[in-house]
Amino acid sequence: MNLVVEGLVQRFGDATVLDGLDLRTGDIRALVLVGPSGGGKTTLLRILAGLDLPVAGSVAFDGVALPREETGLRAYRRRVGTVFQSWNLFPHLSALENLLLPLVHVHGLSRAAALARVRGPLERFRLAAEAGKRPAQLSGGQKQRIAILRALVVDPQRLFLDEPTSALDPEMTAEVLEMIGELSREGTRFVLVTHEMAFARRVADEVAFVAEGKVLAHGPATTMFDACPVPRVRDFFSRILP
Amino acid sequence: MPRALAHTIVVAVLIGLLLLAFRSSGYEFRWEGVWESREMFLRGWLVTIGMSLAALVLSALVGLLAAMGLASRYRLVEALARVYVELVRGTPLLVQLLVGFYVVANAVGLENRYVVGVLVLALFSGAYMAEIFRAGLASIPAGQRDAARAIGLTPWQALRLVILPQAVRLVLPPVAGQLVSLVKDSSLLSVIAVSEFTLAAQQVNSLTYSTLECYLPLAAGYLLLTLPLSALARHLERRFAWEAGS
Ligand SMILES: Nc1ncnc2c1ncn2[C@@H]1O[C@H](COP(=O)(O)OP(=O)(O)O)[C@@H](O)[C@H]1O
Numbered sequence: 001m002n003l004v005v006e007g008l009v010q011r012f013g014d015a016t017v018l019d020g021l022d023l024r025t026g027d028i029r030a031l032v033l034v035g036p037s038g039g040g041k042t043t044l045l046r047i048l049a050g051l052d053l054p055v056a057g058s059v060a061f062d063g064v065a066l067p068r069e070e071t072g073l074r075a076y077r078r079r080v081g082t083v084f085q086s087w088n089l090f091p092h093l094s095a096l097e098n099l100l101l102p103l104v105h106v107h108g109l110s111r112a113a114a115l116a117r118v119r120g121p122l123e124r125f126r127l128a129a130e131a132g133k134r135p136a137q138l139s140g141g142q143k144q145r146i147a148i149l150r151a152l153v154v155d156p157q158r159l160f161l162d163e164p165t166s167a168l169d170p171e172m173t174a175e176v177l178e179m180i181g182e183l184s185r186e187g188t189r190f191v192l193v194t195h196e197m198a199f200a201r202r203v204a205d206e207v208a209f210v211a212e213g214k215v216l217a218h219g220p221a222t223t224m225f226d227a228c229p230v231p232r233v234r235d236f237f238s239r240i241l242p
Numbered sequence: 243m244p245r246a247l248a249h250t251i252v253v254a255v256l257i258g259l260l261l262l263a264f265r266s267s268g269y270e271f272r273w274e275g276v277w278e279s280r281e282m283f284l285r286g287w288l289v290t291i292g293m294s295l296a297a298l299v300l301s302a303l304v305g306l307l308a309a310m311g312l313a314s315r316y317r318l319v320e321a322l323a324r325v326y327v328e329l330v331r332g333t334p335l336l337v338q339l340l341v342g343f344y345v346v347a348n349a350v351g352l353e354n355r356y357v358v359g360v361l362v363l364a365l366f367s368g369a370y371m372a373e374i375f376r377a378g379l380a381s382i383p384a385g386q387r388d389a390a391r392a393i394g395l396t397p398w399q400a401l402r403l404v405i406l407p408q409a410v411r412l413v414l415p416p417v418a419g420q421l422v423s424l425v426k427d428s429s430l431l432s433v434i435a436v437s438e439f440t441l442a443a444q445q446v447n448s449l450t451y452s453t454l455e456c457y458l459p460l461a462a463g464y465l466l467l468t469l470p471l472s473a474l475a476r477h478l479e480r481r482f483a484w485e486a487g488s
């Protein structure tokens with residue numbers, strides 16, 4: 001995927017959260033967004049995922065601009081998948097029904113066809129035994145893996161993941177990262193916000209450093225982590241990288 | 243101690259004290275006159291049930307509309323809903339019944355006092371329902387709407403498949419509680435001469451001059467309705483408590 005963001009502005013009340021953000025990637029599979037908390041990563045990702053409209057600026061994936069009205073955006077959201085930090089599964093439905101809902105009600109599959117579609121992925125990620133359980137009965141790692149599957153089973157063009165492991169303990173973090181790593185190896189395209197720098201280095205084709213509502217630096221993972229010319233970014237990594 | 247046993251002990255002690263109080267007051271019970279009017283009691287009791295149920299269904303509709311009005315983007319709609327809720331919750335039902343029947347219904351030519359009674363009760367209860375629904379909708383986390391939009395649901399699908407099923411679980415217990423209040427509040431319908439349960443007791447009383455013999459069964463008749471409803475409300479609350487957490 002090739003992403004071009006130009007002059008993106010987002011405001012909440014008086015606060016300018018994205019301040020003319022520009023980003024131009026190569027033809028890549030995985031883009032990782034890093035940066036200090038409050039820097040605007042979530043705000044940017046929500047616009048990329050078609051959840052929020054920016055005040056100004058434009059976004060285009062592979063040369064196609066994102067729609068600027070709700071109906072078009074909804075159609076766009078049906079072609080991509082979004083995973084939230086706090087999973088946001090539907091608590092009144094079982095894990096299985098969480099997966100079936102978009103297939104049946106958004107993509108028009110029959111229940112039988114939807115069931116056939118989700119069976120393989122559930123088994124593959126060792127979640128078949130949890131399919132009948134409500135979210136409240138699942139561990140955090142299981143919930144997040146179901147949430148990733150819910151985004152994935154509709155066969156999206158790309159995934160948007162916002163700190164998918166920030167609410168998890170280390171063991172569950174590992175199981176979720178392993179799943180994302182596996183999807184990445186198979187060629188799933190995604191934009192990922194994360195603080196897991198070792199993982200970012202492994203999967204990212206490009207890394208963008210977002211702070212103060214702008215992209216302060218961006219480039220291939222190795223350049224960004226080991227030899228970023230921007231002092232502010234070097235400073236950030238030297239504090240959090242071992 | 244099992245809960246049922248504890249309840250039985252408390253109730254037995256209360257009845258004992260009540261009997262002692264009657265004994266020392268020297269009140270002589272004469273049940274014959276009341277027993278002869280049992281059909282009047284029964285009819286009144288059934289009217290109370292019917293009108294409460296009718297008012298509940300109507301007030302759920304009114305409450306849902308008002309709750310949506312309270313959340314509306316349009317200032318006038320929001321103001322209308324807010325004024326309705328505050329006006330109704332801030333004035334006694336007695337006044338609403340009298341004004342509703344002698345002023346409003348009279349002005350529009352509505353004569354059936356049962357219809358007027360149900361309408362006023364429904365409008366009264368609807369203001370409380372509105373707050374119950376508003377609180378229920380507001381307590382669905384924003385992440386649920388986000389997730390519903392993210393998978394591409396339309397606003398109407400999001401409401402039907404994601405928001406309402408969760409909100410219903412949240413509001414069912416307080417709605418059952420509201421029905422308890424409604425059953426008791428319906429006793430005020432006697433002031434516009436609707437022959438419900440309380441009016442039946444008053445009428446029998448004026449015929450037989452046996453006050454306690456009329457009002458004790460009246461209390462029992464209301465308890466017969468409200469106790470199971472309260473139990474239902476508590477049961478619903480327990481049943482849905484564990485389901486929280488997305
Ligand atoms: N809906 C909102 N309303 C008001 N302020 C917001 C909202 N969303 C984000 N912000 C503010 O925007 C800034 C950037 O937030 P965010 O994009 O979540 O940063 P990050 O994800 O990088 O931590 C923060 O200061 C945050 O408080």
Ligand SMILES: [Mg+2]
Pocket residue numbers: 041042043162163
């Ligand atoms: Mg964030």
